Every structure is written in structure tokens, then in C-alpha cells.
Amino acid sequence: MGAGPKTGSTVFRHPAWLRLTHWVNAAAFLVLLVSGIAILLALPRLFWGETGANDAPAWIELPLPVNVEQTGWGRNLHFLAAWILVINGLAYLLLILASGHLRRSLVPDRDQLSAGHLAREVGDHLRLEKARGKEALRYNALQKFAYLGVVLILFPLMVLSGLTMSPGFTTAFPELFILFGGRQSARTIHFLAASLLVLFLLVHVLQVFIGGAGNLLRSMITGRFTIPSEKER
């Protein structure tokens, strides 16, 4: 690393396109979550395979009130937000590839993958210890794994499982039924992947508070980040 910025100094951390796509995605995801729950309430039961209905045996019956009156606005809002999320997400993927952000910032560095480093990170996380000094200028390895999982696995899974519920889209791409094992399986996977994204969101927001909400929020809004000083050990 050499002589980088000094602790306590303020650096420019996140480029504008990253901040913009981050917040557009955050807004679209929250809208998709609310409208998705509205749609789910019409049939809060999950199934595997092609078929499933109220009187058919379910894999899971979710403890939610049944309400079939919310799908009109729910579906309109869901697909509006889905279009925004997909277009924004494609732009983001293109930009992290083109700018080198994926390779430089999201793929773990070699030193982060040693057993000793990973053990220290797990310990820091368990003690809710925030990153300091030059370590605060890169994502930690666990954070990178989480981001890569969300960006490359969970969001693509959400979009593809969602499209598998579309009778029009699956007529053009019936392979999706094979990929997910049927329309109701895709619906169940859509729910499970959404649940994991909600779990990610909760941990993500918790980590923002642990790392210093003011500083981290500012860095994702204006791009400016103050490097936390090293703690006396």
C-alpha cells in the first residue's frame, strides 16, 4: 500500500455512478419488497413444482393474513420498480466491469484470503469492531463475499425466478422452467432469495451504524469519507 492517505484525513471514496446506482437500487428494492408482500398476501403459501393453489398441499404456509384485494396496485408497482431495478442493475454491472471496480474493490485481495486474516475478520465482526486506518479504505473479505453474493447471485436469481412466473416470458424462454423446476418452485425461490436480501439489508444497515453512520452515509451520498484513526491496542 505504501504511503496512502493519513488517518483522520478525508478522501474521495465512491464515484458518482456507484452512489447513484446504489440509491436507485435501494429505493427500487424497498418498493419491490412492499409490493411483493402485497402480491404474496393473495396466496401466502409456497409450493414446489409447477402447480399450487389454496386447496393443494403446500410446502410452507406463511403466517400472514390472506388478502386478495392488493394485487392490482401491487403488481403495477412491482413491475414498475422491477424495470427500474433491472435497467439500473444492468448499468451497474456494466460499470463495475468496465471501471475495474469489480476486480479492484469487490473481489477479495490475496492477503484477505489467508486463514489468519479471515479469522481476525470474524473476530472483529463478532466484537462489532469497525475498520480503521487503511483497512477502512477497502471492503473487508466478509463484506466482499456478501456484496458478491448479492450482486452476482441473489439479484440475478430474483430477476430470473420472477420472470419464470411470467406466462409471456416463459413462452419465449421455456428453459427457465427447467432451471427452477417449475413455476411454483420459481415462486418459492423468489420468496427465499427475497428473504435473504432482507437479511442482507438488515446486516448492511447494522454495519453502517457500527462503522459510523454519519461518515459512511456521507461517503455514499457525497463520496467523501474520513478515515477512522487507528485504535490503541
Add this chain to the structure above:
Amino acid sequence: MTDLSRRRLLTGSASLIGAGFLGGCDAPALSRLATPYDWSNGLTFAVQRWLLRRQPLVREFGPEAISAVFPTINTTDPDDPGYRTSKLVGFTDWKLPVTGLVERPGAFSLADLKAMPARTQITLHSCEQGWSAIAGWTGVPLAHLLAHVGLKPEARFIVMRSVDGWWDSYDLFDALHPQTILAYGMNGGDLPIAHGAPLRLRVERQLGYKSLKYLTRIEAVERVDGFGKGRGSMVAELGFPWYAGI
């Protein structure tokens, strides 16, 4: 002759791209872009029309896939007096008027329709409420009936009406698709009352609410903005998109 050449024109693989897009701009999915929902639903319509430009068929299953449970929603036994008396005589007095922009308007009995070439398809029905079920449907392809009455060249949409007051419209891209059928049979038997007897529509590439039950009338028209509130379907007035491919 006119009807046959028109049908050949519309079912030719290359010109269907034209039918999808030229018809598409008049379609209720694109004719009114007032709200953000109109834009996102219109985008879905345009993209799916492009993806389906070669008119692929939906999957068909074997009889072993037929669901034990096939829900029935909305109207399951119409209380229309005419329907009730017709039901008592096994719909033998029932007739389906086919009117509008056709060369030879007529009214067809169930026996007339059953004498036409039949298609049986076992398909997945997807409801906007989240459930899905597989059933076999037997009926006459709508494209055949429209060719029989001779669709006029200016006809762009087919308006369907149901005995319970429900109505919907379809552009020729969907109306002439080989799996768009007027079904009088289900799972090898007669179409049950709860599933829309004596005749229901099957539009397999869209959600279940486009597959109207209890058909009473078919009309070929050039524009649909004069019907109801001009949104192309009754459900569109309740907030559900006219195009239900997603």
C-alpha cells in the same frame, strides 16, 4: 378468399413481426401513456411482443400432469336468467354471435363449433393471485372461426363478452395464435359450469384473467377505445393491465 389470404398474411412468420408492432401501437397497452404504470406495463408489452415475434407455442403437458385441484374464481355459476334456462337444456339453445368487421356474420351453436376442427392442449394456467394449475382444454381455434366468418382487412381487435358482464379485447397477434382456442371441453369431458360452460376462451401466453369464461359474443373491431372507458378491457378499469403477459 379475402379471409384466407389475410389469415395467411397474418400467420406468416415474417409479417407477424409487423402485426405485433403495427397492431401494438393502437393496442391499449401503448395507446395511452399517462402514468408511470402505463410506461412500465407498455414496456413489458413491447418487449414481450418482440420476444414472441416468431409466435412460439406454450408448453403442453401429458395427461398425467393434469392437476387434481383447479381453482375457480370470480363467477362460478352465473345467475343470468337466460343462462339459467339455457343450462337446463344443456346449452342446446345457446348460440354465439360473431359480428363486427367480418364478411359473413353469424351465430354458432355448440354443435356448430364442435363440428369445426378441434384442438386439445394440456397447459399451465397462471393466475395473478399466485396460484397455477394444469388442465386439458378442447375447442376450436379462434383463428379458424375468424377465417370461417371472414375477418375484414381493417379488423384489428377481437372483443369478447361474458354472460357476467365481463369483457375483454385481444389484438390479432394473440387472437390468431394457434393455441388461442374457444374451449367447450376440459380434461376430456364437457366444460364444467364453474369453468365457464358452455364456452370459454384460452389465451395461453397471458395470465388467467384474459381467458374469459361464459362467452356470449365475439365482435371484430378496428379500435377498442370506444368500449367501456376505452382501456381495452373491464379489468383495466379495475387497475389490472390490458396486457397480462407478466
